[in-house]
Structures are given as C-alpha cells and as structure tokens.
Amino acid sequence: MILDLHTHSIKSDDGRAKVQNYCQWIRAREIPIDGFVLTEHRQYDATSDYSSLASEFGLCILKGSEVETEYGHVLVFGVTDALLATFDFSDIRLPLQRVVEACAAHGAIPVPCHPGRKRVGMQAHVGEFGVPEGVRIVEIYNGGSRAREDEIAQTMADDLGYLGIGGSDAHIVSHIGRCATRFPATISNTPELVEALRAEDFEALTFKT
Amino acid sequence: MDIEALKEEFLNKDFDEQSFDVDADDIVNFALACGEIAPRYTDPSHPDFQAPPTFASSFHAGRRMPEGFPKIPGLGMDGGKASSLKHPIRPGVRLVGRTHLHDIYTKTGRSGPMTFLVMRMEIYDPDGVQLATADTSVVIRERPGK
Amino acid sequence: MTINRISDVEFGEELPVFTPDTSLDNVRRFATAAGWAGPRFTDHEAARAEGLPGALVPGIMSQGFLAAMIHRWAPEAQIKNVDTVFRAPVIVDQPYTISGVVTDIDEEAGNVEIDLTVNNEAGETRVFGTATVRISNPSS
Secondary structure, eight states: OEEEEEEOOTTSTTOOOOHHHHHHHHHHTTOSOSEEEEOOBTSOOOSOOOHHHHHHHTOEEEEOEEEEETTEEEEEESOOHHHHTTSOTTOTTBOHHHHHHHHHHTTOEEEEOSTTSTTTSTHHHHHHHOOOTTOOEEEEEETTOOTTHHHHHHHHHHHHTOEEEEEOOBSSGGGTTSEEEEOSSOOOSHHHHHHHHHTTOOEEEEOOO | OOHHHHHHHHBTOEEEEEEEEOOHHHHHHHHHHHTOOOHHHHOTTSTTOOOOTTGGGGOOOSSSSOTTOOOOOSEEEEEEEEEEESSOOOTTOEEEEEEEEEEEEEEEETTEEEEEEEEEEEEEOTTSOEEEEEEEEEEEEOOTTO | OOOOSGGGOOTTOBOOOBOOOOOHHHHHHHHHHHTOOOHHHHOHHHHHHTTOSSOBOOHHHHHHHHHHHHHHHSTTOEEEEEEEEEOSOOBTTSOEEEEEEEEEEETTTTEEEEEEEEEETTOOEEEEEEEEEEOOOTTO
16 A cells, blocks of 8 residues: 655645645546645644545545654654644644654654755754654655755665655645555554554655656 | 734734836736736737736735834745736726735744745725735745854 | 637646746846846845845746746636745746646636646756636637
C-alpha cells in the first residue's frame, strides 16, 4: 500500500487544495498512491470528516499534523485528544524533545520533515543542538525540495541510522503523490498507520521527474 | 508579540480609504508587460476594454498599517496575493479602496521565523458597488542572527 | 488548442506553457504602469543593497503572467479569482516557466479550477496558486 504521508489542504494557511479535488486528481490521473495523510500546518484538524470521500474514491484519507520546533518542522502521526492537550500545536518554537516525549507518551510518531531544508530542516540544527534523542524516522523524499535538499536528508538519515519516508508536501492539487511511502500491509486508519511506522518496515518513494 | 491580542484589537476594522483613477495607458502597459494578448485588455478602442483581472492587486493603501499597530522588526516582503473580481475595472471611473487587516499569524520557513499580515482591500465604484477584493500577505522575516 | 467553451475543457488538461518576459525593461514598464516603480524592482544593484539576490519581479507581475497564460489558452475566460503564494523570489532577467493544469470542472456553474505555478530553470516552484475561471458555453 502506498500513502503520501505529507499533504496540505485549504485548512493550512498556504494550502490551496480541496480534499475532494485531491481525490478526483488521484483517480483521474491514475496517481500511484492508495491514500494520503493531511498534515496541516501548526494544527490538528479534528473536525473535518473525509470518510465519505474516502469511500467514494476508494482512498485512505488520514489526518496528522506538521508542527514547528527548534530543529525545524516535524510531522506527527497518531494525534489524539490526549496528545493535543500536552503542547500547543500552533507554537512555532516548540522544543523537539517535548514533542518527541509527548508522542512517546501518547502513542504517536514524530517524523522531522524536509530535514535537508535551510532553517526548517533538522540537519541545519544538528550542529548547534546535537543529535536529538527519540527520532527514528525522517522524511527523505519531499515533493517540495529544492536542489540537493533530498540528498542532504538521505545522507543525514544514513549517517544517523534513521529510516526514511516520502511525502509530496503538496499545497496544490496537482502536486499530490510526487513522493510517497510504500507499506507491506494495508492501512485503513491512523492506529494502523502508527503501527506500520513503528514496525519500521516501509520504503520511501519518489515519482519526481 | 501577543498575536491573539493584536487580532482582537486590529482585525476586520477599516483603517484606510483611498481613491484611485485608472488610466487607459496604464492598463495597456500593465497588460502587455504581463503578456496579455486579449484585445479587451490591450486595445482601448475595444468595446469591452477593461483592466486585467489582477490589476486590483496593484492598488496601494494610503496607510500601510492601522494606527497604533506595533512595528515588527525585519525585512518585509510580499508573501502572496489574492484577487477576486466581481465586475470589470474600467478606466475613467474613480474607485475607492477600503483596507482592513484580515489575518495575522506566525510560522517558520526557509528564511527563519516570519510574521504574516494579511491586508484586504475592497474596491468600490462611485455607486458603492464592490468591484474587487485584493488580499496581500505581507511577510516580515526576522533578520538573520535575531 | 484554444478553448472557447467549457465543454472543450478536459480534467487534467495542461495549459500551454508560457515563458514570461522578465527582462529589466519589461519589469520597469510594468512597475511604472502599476505604480510599483521602486528600486527593489527596477535596479539590480539597489536590490542587492537590500540583501536581495537581484531586482525582483513584483509578485503582482507574476500574478499577471499567470492570468495572461489563462487568457492565451481560453481568450474569453473570465477569471473570478487568482490566489497566489510567493514561495521564493522571482528574479529579473532570469528565465521562468509559467504552467497551469485543470484540476476541477463544474460544467453546470461554468467554472474551471486551475493549479498555477511559476518554476525556475531548476524546476523549483517559486510561486504557486489557483485560479477559478468562468468559461461559458456559447449557447448559455
């Protein structure tokens, strides 16, 4: 099963894609993914219900978040009410350690994203703050990466022994599925996604040309 | 900086009103420079001559910020524009633009911490008919080393 | 193909790529017409003195390029809104490509949604956005 683990909809300040249009696009253009995770910036969208769209288009649509820390941006999979109560998702200066510890305590998975990117990527901060504890997975393919940013991410992952995922970081419809992650098992809900990530059996994919 | 307090005090209150006279030559030069080839934007003798749909984004408010709004240090840049057109803008009509602060938020990007101020100008004709809305996202980037 | 009616529009259709004129002369012409003739847009040295990589193509000019691409594809299209995010500077005298792709069609309302991008030579997206465009059928 292939999921795009990093997408934004109009719920994000700079997102310009409606979720329905993502679904139409995936099916009409035969984008080789089976679903996607909406990781809206600095928030968790607890209210939107995409289950009918998921059924209509035969796609897995899940929700996570993208928060901001001193090590850059971090995807969070497995957000629960209890996790939401532990830190302010809208804070742009969250301590990564706090996010990592909160995720560990509440069964969620933190994944630093676009780690090769200037300032908002983890690699730019490892020299200053050291290698953070508790990170097991980073995003090594990001659809919005500029020159060499993915290479930097992969090198960092190799050097530090991290596993890699892929996500498009789509903000407009036509960018969905540029990068994704393949899992051996079928995933149909967030606990299954968390379980699959925890099993550490997945492969980052890029479809960028 | 307390963003919520700033929102409470400043959002959705008109802080500027400005008049604009639209000139046919400026429309033509604007359109041609952008690569427009449709005669209704490039030929003043065309019966439907009008400004290109994004022309409204070029109007400047007289005041950049509401009175009393705190100065945010950093390099200000244009972070985005949104233009909505309800009716065409044509030359020879005095327009009025009323501006308010529509949103404020912070985030971090490739250039570091940033504050976004979204200004919304609503543009009216002399009869009070709204022709267009133009949003500008001003992004203020903290200078490196801050 | 030039589009004259919404029934001619296909989902996923890519608009003909448009190469905009980002020369300093053209940007000066635009900036003067738009009332944006500041040195940041019209003078490379002045822009560099501000810490910028060179003179900038004004964001509203990028927005104008995107609108022009739509009209080149569908000359009678009425652009209802254009919403653009400026991700990175677009620099004067450098080459860019302007692209668009149809992401939704509502034939009943006559509306088409288009994804818009301005990419540099490396294929990096500098500006992205969306437009909602009304394209009627001639009989409607």
